[in-house]
Amino acid sequence: MEDTKLHSLIEWGKQNGIQLPDGVEFIHVKNKGFCCMTTKEISNPIVNVPSNLIISKRYLDEVFPNYNENDSNSFLKVLVARMRYAGDDDEAIKKISEKFEPYIKALPSVVDSPLVWNPTEFKLLDSTNIGNSIREKLNIVFKEWFDTIQKVEGIDKTKILSQLSYHETIEELDYEEIYEKLILPIETSSDILWYSFPAFLWSHLIFTSRAFPEYIVNKTCKQNSVILLPVLDLLNHDYDSVVEWSSDNGDFQYKNMNTIPANTELTNNYGRKGNEELLSGYGFVIENNIYDSVALKIKLQDTLITKILKEEPMLQLPTISNYTWFAFDYSNGNESNNKEIANDLSEYKDGVLFFINKHTDASLNPLLNLFSYLSIHKGETWQDLRPQLEGLQNLRNALEHKVINMKDIEPSHSKYAIKTYRQYCSEIYKTSQLEILKSSISELKHIEKSWISESKNKLLTMKKVMKSDNKFIDDEIANLFPGKNQEEVVIESSFDFFVLWIISKLQNNSFIEKHKWIDEILKIEQCLPITEDARDFFSIILSNTPNVKLENVNIAMNFVESHSFTRISSDETMIVNNN
């Protein structure tokens, strides 16, 4: 069946002017679909698709004359869905469908993107980025379909009323219901109406998995405009392939810059894409993908983003256009080479997107900087030591949580069978995400260690206090716990230790010379409103201690809170001297 379709497609392509190099043949491979193989060694093979075989928005004029330039990609999806599922009598569409029939017939009936996975398969991606975002992505595709269909003339909307009605409820609906009503028909290929949502979703995935940028053949088009290139789109992805895309007289030319040995796959290069993007848009993953990355979306309030953009240019909040491997991603249509756009708040409305790359530790730096910024206390800058150390802890904490959440997810649904290939894809994707997260955590531990050792003399630990402040250990501590001998005194944490130590130093006015800098700060920070935490500390720990002033507890707590950070590895609090 697949062989027949393939044969018809290649013959049709050749008859209509598609040029293929001598010495290639196409085969069908399980889970990969069609592949182009060399039968002999070829240098710099070229594939040329003539302009009249390019499926572009120029066909829309004939079928959907009222389409708008801004939604040409969406109308193209409807056009391709119509070519596949129509069988209608409209003369214009009949002509195009007939012209491209072998191409449309050879398109995969399902692209294995998680957008079409069943609820049990979907569960395999729980707590991953894809798992967390797929509902939102489905909603976006649904909205695109809903908006586009409103503009299509001459269709009987009563036939899709039940699907249209999901417009109001899709965000709240149970995934199983969405799957049964809107997605399953693609898998079973049953009774699909060309303007229904399942037809649009199928077509959407055809475009995410095989469209090319139109600007290669049309320099004046919108940058996000896409086209389909029959036969050339049979080439699979290999990130090692060195290829050149160009145009001559409106034709699209692919040139491979390598010499390909015999019996080797001739491939295209879809860009430096990680498995998240490959799985979401194309339905496959690459084992040991060197371009794999973990995306972290940090949601910040608009006022904070505005402040950062205005006051902290060094933080360099990234935008999608900063990530070059998105160059051909047309999905949001917002990408631009215009650097000024980086100052536009709308770029960050869904959060600030960071990527931690597999092989570049430097990719952690922008995140570390932002986390430092988010940790600053009054009077600090994000380059100060304390917010840097606290930011690092917070980032590490966030990554560790991601790891914990992603581990050991057992699918709980049993109604739907899991396809082996999808299970495989989810495992490769998750394993690699975990690997990147774990190696980033190790890298953070490494950075933390070196920062701590480089800044030793700016960090005050409980151990150092005990070693240097004999008066406190010998007398003052006992005064805080009257009636108890040293062995009976239990101090729960190093944080509590520091609060008690400072209370004691304040009460006795007894800072030793090398801790005088703390005394200086405390003098400035008098007259603070008493906090609940200070009251609790006072009543729980110091209720039996005579002469302790609540104000001093408050000052001490406030000082430790704002001048320390706590290591997650050991739960050890350290006082930091930023100066």
Ligand SMILES: C[S@@+](CC[C@H](N)C(=O)[O-])C[C@H]1O[C@@H](n2cnc3c(N)ncnc32)[C@H](O)[C@@H]1O
């Ligand atoms: C542009 S098409 C390539 C032709 C495709 N094999 C076909 O049968 O039509 C992209 C699709 O090919 C498959 N594919 C491409 N590169 C692949 C790879 N390196 N490993 C596995 N599947 C791949 C995926 O199914 C993807 O959605």
